Amino acid sequence: MTDPDAFPHLPGADRQALRAIDGCSQVDLLLPDTNGVLRGKRIGIEALDKAFGDGICLPMSLVASDITGNTVEETGLGYDIGDQDRVCRPIAGSLRPVPWTATPTAQLLLAMEDDAGGQFAAQPRQVLARVLEGFKALGLVPVLAVELEFYLFDARPDAQGRPQPALDPVTGQRSCSTQVYSIDELDVQHVFLEAVAAACRAQRIPAEAAVAEYAPGQFEINLHHRADALLACDEAVLLKRTIKAIARQQGLLASFMAKPLAGQAGSGLHLHVSLLDRDGHNVLTGSEQAAAGALRHAVGGLQRSAQDCLLLFAPHANSYRRFVANAFVPLNDAWGFNNRTVAMRVPRSDAANTRIEHRIAGADANPYLVAAAVLAGMLDGLYHRHDPGPPVIGNAYAQQPAWQPHWLGAIERFQSSDFIAGHLGETFRHVYAQQKLRELRDFQAQVVDLDYAWYLGTV
Known part of the structure; x- marks a missing residue:
């Protein structure tokens, strides 16, 4: 010992x-x-x-x-x-x-x-810590829970070098069906999922539930809520490390890419947030018929800051392939109760557990920065008492204009944002914008297979 x-x-x-x-x-x-x-x-x-x-x-x-x-x-x-x-x-x-x-x-x-000797302002954990200071000033404690979606692939790519579903250990076949919330799908990969659960217990990572998602080999693991936002994000980062490591150990590849497969569901990072006052009361508590003012203002702040923060929710070139219609990915800043077509969802729960589920971020995003952006938006809404408008009932895709987000636009909006500088800091705004601009330029300098397929013998 x-x-x-x-x-x-x-x-x-x-x-x-x-x-x-x-x-x-x-x-x-x-x-x-x-x-x-x-x-x-x-x-x-x-x-x-x-x-x-x-x-x-x-x-x-x-x-x-x-x-x-x-x-x-x-x-x-x-x-x-x-x-x-x-x-x-x-x-x-x-x-x-x-x-x-x-x-x-x-x-x-x-x-x-x-x-x-102070904390370096551009590191993501410190960016979140800065936002949390604003909640301390209001006497509020954010309670966070992180949900992470990912794909489990065979470690060996297909003949074209692309990812392919893992083999069923019993049948030797590759799944090609979408069986959302299927227990059978969980059973197929029970060895992997049980190993992840055991590793999480050993690390005190509160992994609460696993579900099969909307594509072959896609899963979601939920973390228990924490009244310590930094700890909640620490555990999300360690969960991703754990999932990837266990997958490698079993000859698999776990990917948190936002959109690894065309025509299949993207992977998201959904953040659930409630707010406790000094007495431990959830200030978002209310009902669909009588929403709390704090909930409405927090949602209003999230709406107003969504475009400024989009680069934090969708940080990579691949992130923007996830934003397609009718795929349970938000394409506007709508909000609503018990409605998965909106960006800011208030899930069905008892009154004391009323919370906002923020659904814009991809699984490829940094949990610390997603949390910092979401909490900053909520904080701004509480300070300025922003009005979110009426909640959407029914299909939000059909009721509001769709965003057409792209990487360069998100970088430019982030780079010029007073909201980002004010809440997350000018140092972080500069460093992150320059990092993403460099990645975009390097990405655009590549000549990919589609260029040859479309142009080589055509133009």
């Missing part, structure tokens, strides 16, 4: 967690970047106390690496400052086991400091 007393700098909760990892010999130090990719270092257990005491150094540019892992020089975090290191420190209470490794391993989330 690893002796926690050999590490005097460990906080109490981390000390207790380490005690439970028999023979722990290494630690993964994880820094979530703005794309939600976990970067960092693997250290020997003997260096753990130093990590807590002195911190570890990582390049500042890591926070805004592009999706391929390259430094984005336009952010000003690369050559312009000599690719400087910054001190990163473990987040107290985040030590958990890594259940899928052969070597007993722990993992810790990191936070990066700026050159003055």
